[in-house]
Amino acid sequence: MEKQLVFVKENEAVTDSVAIAEMFGKNHDDVLKDVRRQMEYAGIEFSLGNFSESNYTNSRGRTYPKYDLTEEAFALVVFSYNTKEAVQIKIRFIQEFKRMKEYIQSKEQPKAMSDKESLLASMKLTIQLNEDVDGMKEDIKQLRYDIDKKITLDYSQQQAMRNAVNKRVHKLWNEDMVDKSIYENTRRIYSALWKNLKDAYRVNAYPNILQKDFEEAMSFVEGWRPIFNGSHSA
Template sequence: MENQLVFNKENIAVTDSLIIAETFDKQHKDVLRDIRIQMDYAGEEFSQRNFAPSNYEVRGKQYPKYDLTEEAFTLVVFGYNTKEAVQTKIKFIQEFKRMKEYIQNQQQPKAMNAKESILANMKLTIQLNEDVDGMKEDIKQLRHDMDKKLTLDYSQQQAMRNAVNKRVHKLWNEDMVDKKVYETMRRVYAALWKNLKDAYRVNAYSNILQKDFEEAMSFIEGWRPIFNGSQSA
């Protein structure tokens, strides 16, 4: 089936690294790297059960790929947490569920009649909806918990450094600091960084939480030095 996310391999529901790369809009080499990292972390026993190396062919040349069980898939894509990635993970969860039910039904010797089939499909649909709703709540709580702990990313750190540079130069060049107290622009930088870290109770500005980024930027834009000679480099 075209565009099938999960397929049956030897009566096991699996996906593969090519499908993951395509659906999560990632380069295949990056997905392979993520898989190998998680295999190393998970250990040999888990990896042998859940990751199966194989190959695919392009223009007569063989390239490596991996088949992944649901457990392996969950481990690899756990850190893919953009909004789009979360929606894609939900689709995979649904497809793993359906494929497992399909494999189980294929192995049952007794064939269901039309009424039983309809009832089974209705039950599966209800169960899938309940599972997805539960997954959405778990993801929502996980993102909420992560937001409380995430510190500034690289782009936010760069933006903060630029804001500090801009503020210090503005204060210095417009004679808005007591140059007898601060002596050099470097001391003004030190004063601003110290006040910023003290305000957010961190030992390095990079440890400021992402949720406080906008507030910290406003703090920088409105900062003025204290004219009591107590600031130090």
Template sequence: MEKQLVFVKENEVVTDSVTIAEMFGKEHRNVLRDIETQMEYSGEEFAKLNFEQCDYINDSAKGINRHRKYKKFNLTEEAFTLIVFSYNTKEAVQTKIRFIQEFKRMKEYIQAQERPKAMSDKESLLASMKLTIQLNEDVDGMKEDIKQLRDDIDKKITLDYSQQQAMKNAVNKRVHKLWNEDMVDKSIYENTRRLYSALWKNLKDAYRVNAYPNILQKDFEEAMSFIEGWRPIFNGIKTA
């Protein structure tokens, strides 16, 4: 089985000092020495970002050393390049190329995993249906909100000027009709002014307002019908 040259650690592609030692045919202690030298030369900031010290267990160790932990370093591609820069035999150069290719391949693999997966036709259709349903629900909710808003507005908007004039004309017409056609007891309503007063009072009481302009617009048609059919009441009895 071919040795894995690079691996992913915390979403970053790295190799380690043990792998470098094995692949370049060097003693691990010598690779550690090279790493520590380059960490010192490169400065604290670079070293902190590109070298990570950790432990490992040497599977080939025997006896009391079998479970002993040894020091190693994980290296980014930049750190790896710095360490093996001076390894210039033919075999070393070929090994560098393998490492570089593996770093590139692994980075491309990570990027592919992070890229959004293309949806199948079925998934796309389901997503579209889900979005349509959500949009319909949102529209229905908006319609309900608009209806509620309109209802609230209707409860507050009173008669406009033209409606007030139409209502006054309807009252005048109704009073004159009742008076001129002898449809009221003129012994009770001595003149049309008292008849006007009675109609206006009954109208305001019916719509619970202190003045007819405060009648709501939504009640306009109903109020006009009330006026057209109004007859005076005396002692609780509506006149003929």
């Protein structure tokens, strides 16, 4: 099987000194001398980026040093190989470098989607976005619910509650809607109403009634009537 002239190493197209020796009919040691000479001439910066020393194992299982070369390093080393046959071999190497670079580039670029694939991807993204939005709506709904369970009456609501209690107590007292033998004065009616209100909403003080229950609590106050069994006397 013919040796691969150009291969991929660390995502870069390279050849090696072994391939050069075989293709140009040279002794590998002589090619190594050519490589090292050009590295010396080219300088450290160029050499580090374009030549890489490694090893290979021959058919007898013995390990020897070799160099991997970029296309620029290859051109530098074989520049003086100018027989007719050598020029044809250079062309083959150049073609292989070009082919391998195109192969590397094709792997790096994402495959273009067909219209059908693009539509399906768009639909999938839309569905995912809708699911995310629905999830956010549920989270917001739950957050609002949690907040509603914690926010108590603000100052204006507390004032409105006190006014409603005052209005209800005076209405009950002035219209003789309470048993005045039990509720000797308005203070006892106030006490009974406040106690019933706190018990109804399970709070130790009316400001702790939740805002979500405000309207209902106001209706409770406006419709409240004392029980005439003495159980609400203070």
